[in-house]
Every structure is written in structure tokens, then in C-alpha cells.
Amino acid sequence: MKKRLIVATRNAHKVEEIRAILSTFEVLDLSVLTDPPEVEETGTTFLENATLKAVAISDLTDALVLSDDSGLEVDSLGGDPGVYSSRYAGGDGNDSLNNEKLLREMDGNCERTARFRCVIVLARGGNVLADFSGAVEGRILQQKQGGGGFGYDPLFAPEGYEMSFAELGEEIKNSMSHRSRALEGVVDWLSRRFPLG
Numbered sequence: 763m764k765k766r767l768i769v770a771t772r773n774a775h776k777v778e779e780i781r782a783i784l785s786t787f788e789v790l791d792l793s794v795l796t797d798p799p800e801v802e803e804t805g806t807t808f809l810e811n812a813t814l815k816a817v818a819i820s821d822l823t824d825a826l827v828l829s830d831d832s833g834l835e836v837d838s839l840g841g842d843p844g845v846y847s848s849r850y851a852g853g854d855g856n857d858s859l860n861n862e863k864l865l866r867e868m869d870g871n872c873e874r875t876a877r878f879r880c881v882i883v884l885a886r887g888g889n890v891l892a893d894f895s896g897a898v899e900g901r902i903l904q905q906k907q908g909g910g911g912f913g914y915d916p917l918f919a920p921e922g923y924e925m926s927f928a929e930l931g932e933e934i935k936n937s938m939s940h941r942s943r944a945l946e947g948v949v950d951w952l953s954r955r956f957p958l959g
């Protein structure tokens with residue numbers, strides 16, 4: 763039987779990517795819990811926010827819980843939007859408004875280097891077990907390209923590519939993304955802890 767793991771997020775795209783990469787685990791979303799709380803992301807780092815989510819959700823279940831806090835860091839914007847990536851244009855996370863704001867902020871700017879960063883925390887019973895991180899370097903495009911992915915994918919071209927993550931598709935994105943790099947550490951850690959997992 764596959765080992766169960768609950769992903770502490772309401773972002774279905776994240777769950778889908780994590781499920782594709784952690785294929786030897788039964789990856790569940792928050793719908794398996796009754797009335798999971800909305801965990802406020804009050805931290806100022808990815809690690810703090812990932813920890814808040816993993817600890818709060820793992821307090822409600824015996825299952826292993828994985829949380830992902832991630833975002834886009836643009837060098838010429840001093841690392842913004844960073845931990846505020848999902849709320850960049852205000853409100854509670856509207857991808858197209860966030861992308862429009864980023865394009866406005868970058869208007870006329872030739873310095874377009876950026877990276878996606880992801881921190882993953884594993885927790886059980888309200889306690890942190892381990893944390894992992896991953897990043898992918900790239901640049902911000904002049905306009906949105908492609909209809910796949912989520913978040914800033916249409917505006918981000920990974921190093922060595924002209925196409926955005928939204929154009930490259932799931933398989934290529936998952937072979938190099940910040941999330942897949944953090945998950946490599948998770949897979950290694952879980953396979954040592956749960957060899958049959």
C-alpha cells in the first residue's frame with residue numbers, strides 16, 4: 763500500500779505537480795480533512811510560511827503533511843514579489859492581476875533576471891520533521907506566453923529557453939522546476955525513512 767501524504771495547500775496546481783513527482787506516494791489534498799483552517803501566512807520567509815502551514819495542518823491528522831511555500835524573486839525589484847507572490851496585486855491571489863502588475867513594474871527594464879524558489883516542510887502531529895528547498899533561474903518575458911501552468915508561468919522563461927514555463931508544458935517544467943528540485947530532497951528523505959513507501 764502506498765504511504766499517504768497530505769499536501770497543506772488549496773492550490774490545485776501545486777497538488778497536481780507534487781502528485782506527478784511523488785508518484786510512489788498517495789498524495790492527498792486538504793479535502794480529506796473536515797473544515798481545515800485557512801492558515802494565515804504571517805511569516806516573512808518561505809520557510810516560516812511553509813512551517814506555519816505544515817504545523818497547523820499536521821495538528822489535525824495522524825498522516826504525514828507536506829507544505830509548499832514558493833514564489834518568484836526578481837533581481838531588479840529587490841527580490842519582489844517573493845513571499846508575497848500570490849498577493850502581489852492585492853487581494854487573495856489573482857494570477858492575471860499579479861502578472862499585469864509584474865509587467866507594469868518591469869516596463870522598460872532591461873535587467874530581467876529572476877528565479878522561482880520553493881521551500882517544502884514535512885510535519886507530523888504538529889512537529890516539523892524536515893525542510894527542503896529548490897530554485898530555478900530564469901528571466902521575466904516582455905509579455906505573457908502560453909496558456910499552461912499557473913501563477914507567473916506565462917512570464918517566466920527558465921535559463922537556456924526562449925519559451926515560458928506555460929509554453930514548455932508540465933513534463934519539462936517538472937524536470938527542472940523549483941518545486942521538483944525541492945521534492946528531490948523529499949523523495950530521498952522519505953525513501954530512507956519509509957523504504958516501503
Ligand code: IMP
Pocket residue numbers: 773803830831832833834845847848855860878911912913914915939941
Ligand atoms: P504560496 O501559495 O503562498 O506559496 O504562493 C505561491 C505563489 O507564488 C503562487 O500563487 C504563484 O503566484 C507563485 N508561484 C509559486 N510557484 C509557482 C510556479 O511553479 N509557477 C508559477 N507561479 C508560482
